[in-house]
Amino acid sequence: MAYRWKNTLSDCDVTPEAAFLNRRQLMAGAAAGIGLAGVGLPAGAQELTANSWDEITGYNNYYEFGTDKADPARYADALTTSPWSIEIDGFVDRPGTYSFDQIMDKMTVEERLYRFRCVEAWSMVVPWNGFELADLLALAGVQADARYIAFETALRPDEMPGVKYPVLDWPYVEGLRLDEAMHPLTIMATGIYGRDIPNQNGAPLRLVVPWKYGFKSIKSVVRITATKDEPPTSWNKANAREYGFYSNVNPEVDHPRWSQATERAIGGGLFSARKPTLMLNGYGDEVASLYAGMDMRKNF
Numbered sequence: 001m002a003y004r005w006k007n008t009l010s011d012c013d014v015t016p017e018a019a020f021l022n023r024r025q026l027m028a029g030a031a032a033g034i035g036l037a038g039v040g041l042p043a044g045a046q047e048l049t050a051n052s053w054d055e056i057t058g059y060n061n062y063y064e065f066g067t068d069k070a071d072p073a074r075y076a077d078a079l080t081t082s083p084w085s086i087e088i089d090g091f092v093d094r095p096g097t098y099s100f101d102q103i104m105d106k107m108t109v110e111e112r113l114y115r116f117r118c119v120e121a122w123s124m125v126v127p128w129n130g131f132e133l134a135d136l137l138a139l140a141g142v143q144a145d146a147r148y149i150a151f152e153t154a155l156r157p158d159e160m161p162g163v164k165y166p167v168l169d170w171p172y173v174e175g176l177r178l179d180e181a182m183h184p185l186t187i188m189a190t191g192i193y194g195r196d197i198p199n200q201n202g203a204p205l206r207l208v209v210p211w212k213y214g215f216k217s218i219k220s221v222v223r224i225t226a227t228k229d230e231p232p233t234s235w236n237k238a239n240a241r242e243y244g245f246y247s248n249v250n251p252e253v254d255h256p257r258w259s260q261a262t263e264r265a266i267g268g269g270l271f272s273a274r275k276p277t278l279m280l281n282g283y284g285d286e287v288a289s290l291y292a293g294m295d296m297r298k299n300f
């Protein structure tokens with residue numbers, strides 16, 4: 001992998017996990033509740049143990065490269081991630097093509113240790129590096145008329161062996177309500193363990209919305225559009241009965257074909273027992289107010 005962009009850690013190239021963990025230990029001595037990632041570290045976050053680099057980068061969903069969990073790690077190397085640019089359009093003051101480097105010059109990259117819960121009922125804990133989506137949206141200047149943000153993944157048949165199969169209606173698209181997109185927990189991830197994010201995890205930058213099922217966290221984003229209407233989303237288009245627009249993690253609303261009450265924590269060997277799934281994936285204190293008065297069963 002080319003180290004085209006340095007994330008926050010400088011000493012991580014050799015032993016990223018060790019460097020990260022040492023740093024976390026140092027930070028643990030600092031006053032709890034402030035500093036490090038600020039709002040990005042909810043109460044109890046210090047108790048989270050990150051999954052290993054190998055787990056995070058070896059067990060993936062990125063259907064453009066195949067539907068097996070090992071396919072992205074096998075095939076995503078073919079994706080050209082440099083140069084990269086994002087088209088930002090729709091209801092914004094400064095629409096246009098923003099190069100990845102141009103964006104990174106302006107953004108503040110920080111560490112965010114987040115729970116990650118796939119709708120398939122497995123989970124990991126990932127030490128992302130990234131910046132707040134709100135800061136990128138501010139660069140483009142979202143207009144008062146906008147109510148949603150739509151996202152699109154690159155579509156490169158020459159580089160993506162999976163897109164010859166009509167598993168989804170390519171390109172992969174996703175969307176958030178504007179207030180969800182602007183929430184400080186919502187980031188664009190550019191790294192993991194202080195290293196550039198690997199292709200299989202969505203290089204060079206992907207959305208991460210930690211209180212929603214993993215499929216909302218769209219990878220390798222090439223277009224961001226501010227819209228008035230709720231944008232179409234890939235899994236909803238594929239099966240509207242099973243996958244809604246909101247897709248908030250909710251142990252009380254089962255998938256039509258399986259329970260969402262518990263999850264299988266990837267890794268951990270003997271200790272990889274199922275654990276209870278938390279409402280809004282444990283981020284309720286931060287985001288429950290976004291859904292006040294909304295029926296989470298209807299708006300699943």
Ligand SMILES: Nc1nc2c(c(=O)[nH]1)N[C@H]1C(S)=C(S)[C@@H](COP(=O)(O)O)O[C@H]1N2
Pocket residue numbers: 056059060061062063064117118119153172200201202213214215216217218219220
């Ligand atoms: N473009 C694109 N983005 C995607 C997907 C995909 O297939 N294509 N899979 C989603 C799903 S179902 C999950 S669980 C997460 C997986 O992210 P990870 O491989 O980094 O764990 O990516 C999401 N983003």
Ligand SMILES: [Mo]
Pocket residue numbers: 061118119120213214215
């Ligand atoms: Mo997923």
